[in-house]
Amino acid sequence: MSRRWPLGLALAAVLACAAKCPPPAAAPAASGGKPAVYFVNSAGPAWPVRAAAAEWAAVATKVAVRYGPCPRPKPADVKCRLVREGTGLSDTNIGATTLLTHNVRFNPDYAGLPYPQRLAATCHELGHALGVEHNDAADSCMNPEIGQGTSTRPGKRDVARLNGPGS
Numbered sequence: 001m002s003r004r005w006p007l008g009l010a011l012a013a014v015l016a017c018a019a020k021c022p023p024p025a026a027a028p029a030a031s032g033g034k035p036a037v038y039f040v041n042s043a044g045p046a047w048p049v050r051a052a053a054a055e056w057a058a059v060a061t062k063v064a065v066r067y068g069p070c071p072r073p074k075p076a077d078v079k080c081r082l083v084r085e086g087t088g089l090s091d092t093n094i095g096a097t098t099l100l101t102h103n104v105r106f107n108p109d110y111a112g113l114p115y116p117q118r119l120a121a122t123c124h125e126l127g128h129a130l131g132v133e134h135n136d137a138a139d140s141c142m143n144p145e146i147g148q149g150t151s152t153r154p155g156k157r158d159v160a161r162l163n164g165p166g167s
Contacts, residue, residue: 035077036064037130039104042084046111049083052122055141055152056130059159063130081129085111094121094146097128104129120150127154132161 041049050067057065070080079102086105089096094113095106104125110118123141132154134144140155154162 034062034064035079036066038066038068038070038078038080039126039129040070040080040082041067042082043104043106044085044111046108046118047083047085047106047122048115048119049122049126051119052126052141052152055123056126056154056162059154059162060130061163063162065130081126083126095125097125102129102131114148116152117146117148117150119152120146123152123154127158127162130162132158 039049039053041047043049053065053067057067071078074080081101082103084103084105085108087108089105089107091109093107094110094117095104097104106121106125110121113121120141124144124146127142132142135142135155135157137143137155137157139151139153140158141151141153142155142158143150
């Protein structure tokens with residue numbers, strides 16, 4: 001047999017708890033007080049998103065770069081970027097990053113490229129999602145020309161742009 005609390009008693013219990021009960025636990029901070037960017041991969045195995053995110057994470061000092069599902073509830077200092085294959089890219093684009101959402105998509109027609117070129121393209125697009133622009137340095141995955149011998153890692157200028165002045 002269930003008992004129902006009289007409305008006045010239930011209201012008193014709620015008000016008493018509001019005065020003494022601790023607030024619900026807040027979502028954890030991203031990482032050491034730094035904002036975080038999570039790359040949520042649904043692009044499939046052809047695109048080495050985990051490896052490219054690890055390259056960016058290794059050089060990032062002002063943002064925590066993560067690979068995996070976006071935390072729920074999402075803290076205010078966390079951004080989640082979807083990485084997927086998609087249509088609508090020109091025949092010459094391996095990938096693209098949208099300006100407003102910074103989500104990444106890859107052209108499935110290029111999924112058969114050699115691994116180093118796919119890693120370079122993935123590093124490049126994740127760099128855009130982190131706010132890093134093109135540069136023509138040979139040591140940079142942010143070089144817009146992807147081919148044999150293209151860097152698969154962020155270069156010195158990319159690191160400086162990602163981490164800001166004094167980095």
